[in-house]
Amino acid sequence: MKKRVFALFYLLLSAYSQINAQSPTNTSASIATFTSGMERAPGFLTYYWDAKKGKIWLEIEKFDTEFLYYPTLAQGVGSNDIGLDRGRLGQEHIVKFQRSGPKVLLIEPNYAYRAISNDPLERRAVEESFAKSVHAGFDIAAEEGGKVLVDLTPFLMQDAVGAVQAITRTKQGAFKFDPARSAMYLPHTKSFPQNTEFETIITLTGDNPGAYLREVVPTPSAVTMHQHHSFVQLPDAGYKPRLFDPRIGYGGIEYFDYATPVSQPIMKRYISRHRLEKKDPSAAVSEAVKPIIYYLDPGTPEPIRSALMEGTAWWNQAFEAAGYKDAFQVKLLPADADPMDVRYNLVQWVHRSTRGWSYGGSIIDPRTGEIIKGKVTLGSLRVRQDYLIAQGLIGDFASAMNPANDPMLQMSLDRLRQLAAHEVGHTLGLPHNYIASTQNRASVMDYPTMVAKVKGAGIDLSDAYAKGIGTYDKWSIRYGYEQFPGGTDEKQALDKIVVDMHKAGLTFLTDQDARPEGSAHPGTHLWDNGANAVDELKRVSEVRKIALANFSANKIPAGAPMATLEEVLVPMYMFHRYQVEAAAKVVGGQTYTNALRGDGQPVMSTVPAQEQKRAIDALLATIDPTFLALPTSIMAMIPPRPFRYDPNPREVFKRRTGITFDPMGAPEAAAGMTLQMLLNPERVSRLVVQSAIDPAQVSLETMLEQLLNATWYKADPTDGYQAEVKRLTDKLFLQKLIELANNPEVTSQARAVALQKLDQLKSKLGAPSANPKSAAHRLFASDQIRRAEGNIADLRPTSAQAPPDGAPIDPGQEWLSPDCDWKP
Incomplete structure (x- = not known):
């Protein structure tokens, strides 16, 4: 045992x-x-x-x-x-x-806190x-x-x-x-x-699981990726960081240096860029020791592949301006290369269930700002949206079309060339430059919309997108990558590049200046064009007018359900949407630069009163019933959706009429958009302040009075449909006015002015009307104001219909955040 x-x-x-x-x-x-x-x-x-x-x-x-x-x-x-x-x-x-x-x-x-010092005790004090x-x-x-x-x-x-x-x-x-x-x-x-x-x-x-997951995951309760x-491996110590200058755009790194003398800024800022050196540093033009090579995803189909390679290769023009020969190259990723290898900068073609943003990001050394690998992600459905817009502008499927010479496809490929250059630019260190569109399309780092020109009774897209790298882009690459001869004071040389760029009439403003709806600069905006936002709105409105006049069943191919015409109609009817936002920034606008003390740049000024008045007039024209009303011929062409052709709700107008097309949905979206822009809380607050400082400037009282004159105080059109559109616009403005009077985020004087205008309107609503529709309209408005005067929670307004999604119709959503395409 x-x-x-x-x-x-x-x-x-x-x-x-x-x-x-x-x-x-x-x-x-x-x-x-x-x-x-x-x-x-x-x-x-x-x-x-x-x-x-x-x-x-x-x-x-x-x-x-x-x-x-x-x-x-x-x-x-x-x-x-x-x-x-x-x-x-x-x-x-x-x-x-x-x-x-x-x-x-x-x-x-x-690494956010350092001491750039030879003293180990000083470095240890910061580290601890x-x-x-x-x-x-x-x-x-x-x-x-x-x-x-x-x-x-x-x-x-x-x-x-x-x-x-x-x-x-x-x-x-x-x-x-x-x-x-x-x-x-x-x-x-x-x-x-x-x-x-x-x-x-x-x-x-x-x-x-939410609707987005249910769209794309086979069993949405289990999401596998x-x-x-x-x-x-980190790069060796041979890279030399380059100073950041706010007057020319670069992402990069920043940190506190506690070894800095008290008289100097403690925050240090350097740009992000690839390491690039000349074989012959003394030569004005030299090949690179190691060129920057980008590799395109071989899964990209033709003719898209060739367009992306061509657009990416545009950057070599900028590096030539910086003194390099063939320093930037683009190739197809070899069959034996692995895209995961950090040695390959990659342009990747990505598929989604809906059109979406493209991205340009970089892996950088956080110690120095050196870019180790550039990575571009291009969404495949974006080209189809560009083609859809071209369809609405110039499409005619009644005529025989040669696929090899399809002008709609050519415009879409031109857009892809620009998109590839844009996203690759981010991986070279560059952020957006949203003022470039006002400077003769000076940068691929802007968000461009197609330049559609009126040609007789039609539209011309031959110059829809710029071809080649922009003039600003060449200056920016010079700043980031130019190698200076030995003995040169680099800081002075870099400053000269920026000063010379300004002398050439070029400047830099980016996302913080353009993306907020209430932003102030009249020249910084996404998807706008032209040197003057007001003039461009008028020009774009004329293009829109012709596009709607020419709209017919021939905008879709034979055999396509007639109901799908609505997807083509949406970007035509809303063709003015981004230029409305651009023109709205003129109202209460402030022109400024990223000036440094002593550099001679203008610092800041208020947009002249006359220009602000022109902007208000142009914007009011976009809520006129004749502008908003759809041609009856178009309404008759769009039946309810057929079986298994459920629309993507982002691509069609919202409706209150069930399955039938809502003739009021499009006017509601467009009028609501203009009113939203004009009555942005930040904008109305600036109007109060600017008129207090300069009585000759446009005041909030003046703008609201003009809006009342364009809506409630204006006689109804004789056309019944246009009269209904006007009554809709009246109600939308009334709701915005009530919101403004009760908005704690605006200045108290802005609320006071809005309340005063409501009181004036209330006094005029009691006038009798022989028209029963007009009488009901006034009664409703009186009731809304009465409720707002009591308990605002009792108002119960009809929520305004949002317009169909616009972005992204062109470039990418940067910064890799929920609302933006670049990761610095």
Whole structure:
């Protein structure tokens, strides 16, 4: 009996010893013994694949050596609205492995706060003043010869790109990471000389998935995507950071330098750019030691592929201006190249269920601003939207069309060339320049709309988009990449570039100056054109008029359901939408530059009163019933949708008439848009202030009186449909006026003026009317004002119908945020 017990104890002890040899807490085993039978992948970081357990074991050879880590979304969800697109880049992190006994930590130092000093105590004081971040902790499983082995799998098995947060933010349900439905993806787990890549299949599970998820996920309660982890060798110390100048656009890095003398700014700003050096630094023009090469996704179809390659190659014109020969190149990604390899700058073609933004992002060294890899993501459905707009403007499917000489396709390809150049520009370090459209289309980094010109009774699109790199773009590349002869004072040389650019009539203003609806500069806007916003609105309105007059069933191919004409109609009817927003910025507008003290630039001035009055007149013309009313011929062409042709609600007008086309939906969207722009809270507040400072300027009282004269105080048209459109516009303005009087975000005087105008309107609503429709209209308005005077919660207004989605009709949504296409 004792012998049997002893034998059993011995067997248990042996089994425990074998198990313990594989335990992460036992480091007595060598790496070679521990990894016996596993697949070894040498490279920047050597790892082992344990197929039996589905684990990645990482061999750590160097401690306290910094490298770059960033996650990527390798396979996306396919919804532009959620933003989880294939190729989406995550945030870069400088990290290093640090050992503490049997444990290894993955630590991120804090490079936002530094002391650029030779004094180690001064540097340590800053380092110890701010927190670091530990991204992961690992138990050592084995070691030998100074190297250790850790289980990297738990770190890889996480929602590294923040997909759960993106789904929550877009109100698509409550989801969480499901480890049981997640695993390593070996085909895209590889190690290269300068980077090591791991890919995982990540599944999120949740309840009550939203409409966006239901559109694109086969079983929406389980959202599966591929997430990627990149570990990249940092560049050597040969890169020289370049100073940022706010007068010329560049993204980049910034940090506090606590070794800075008190008399100088503590915040340091440097631009982001690729490393580029001349073979012959003394030559005016020289080849590059290592050219910048971008590779196009071979999955891009023709003729789109050629257009994207041509547009991307435009940048070589800018590098030639900076003194380089063939320093920027574009090639098709070779069959034996791996797009995950950090050595390849990539232009990727991405598919979604709806048209969406394109992106230009870069992986940069957060220490210096050096761009390590450029990554462009282009949405494939965007070209179809451009083609749809061309269809409405010049399409005629009654005529035989040669596909090789299709002017609608040619315009769309011209747009793609510009789009490719735009997004690649972001990966070169450049942000948007939204004032360039007022300077003769000076930059591909603006958001351009097509220049449609009136030609007789038709429209000409031959010059819809600029071809080639812009003049501003050449100056910006010179600033970022020009190599100066030895002994040159670089700061002075860079300043001269900016001063010379200004002398050429070019300036820079970006997202913060253009994107807010209430922004003030009259020349910075998305998808506008022309040197003068008011003149361009009038010109665009004429194009719109001709497009609607020429609109017919021939705008869609034979055999297409007639109901699909509405998708072509929407961009024609709303053709003026962006120029309305541009012209609205003239009202209460402020012209300014990013001037530095002593550089001679004009700093800031209020838009002259006469120009503001012209803008108001032009905007009021867009809410006139004759402008808003649809031709009856168009209404008769759009029946209810046929079976299985459910419309995308973003692409058609909202309606209150059920399945039938609503003739009031389009006027409501357009009139509401103009009123929204004119009565923007920030704009009306500026009107109050500017007229207080200068009585000759346009006041809020004047603008509201003009609006009343254009709506309530104006006689109804004799045409019954136009009269109904006018009554609709009246009500929309009344609602905006009530909102303004009750808006705590505007100045109190703006509310007071709005209240005064409401009181004046109220006194005129009691006049009798023989027209029963007009009488009902006035009664409704009186009731609305009465309710607003009492408890505003009792108002219960009819919510205004929003116009169909406009953006993105052209370039991309930058900054990789929910509402913007660039990641600096």
